[in-house]
Amino acid sequence: MAFVITEPCIGVKDASCVDVCPVNCIKSSPEAEQYFIDPGTCTNCNYCEPVCPVTAIFDAFNVPAQYDAYILKNKQFFS
Numbered sequence: 001m002a003f004v005i006t007e008p009c010i011g012v013k014d015a016s017c018v019d020v021c022p023v024n025c026i027k028s029s030p031e032a033e034q035y036f037i038d039p040g041t042c043t044n045c046n047y048c049e050p051v052c053p054v055t056a057i058f059d060a061f062n063v064p065a066q067y068d069a070y071i072l073k074n075k076q077f078f079s
């Protein structure tokens with residue numbers, strides 16, 4: 001399982017996580033409201049989670065229930 005970016009990223013998008021990801025798997029687009037993690041590339045290194053200023057990043061196994069839908073949203077961004 002990969003790490004997942006959830007709702008608190010919306011409107012923040014400061015890319016702190018992008019700067020620390022060693023495999024460059026955190027992406028967005030000008031139209032997207034948030035950043036997303038490619039679950040096929042993420043190595044679960046956990047470098048990104050502590051640098052997020054709004055606690056938007058979770059291990060997929062520990063995503064809070066209210067953010068469950070973001071597991072699929074992250075995956076779909078790359079499909």
Ligand code: SF4
Nearest residue numbers: 021042043045046048
């Ligand atoms: S856990 Fe590591 S590999 Fe996965 S998105 Fe975060 S920094 Fe990148």
Ligand code: SF4
Nearest residue numbers: 009013014015017052
């Ligand atoms: S560090 Fe947090 S708020 Fe900033 S882009 Fe990454 S997930 Fe979004």
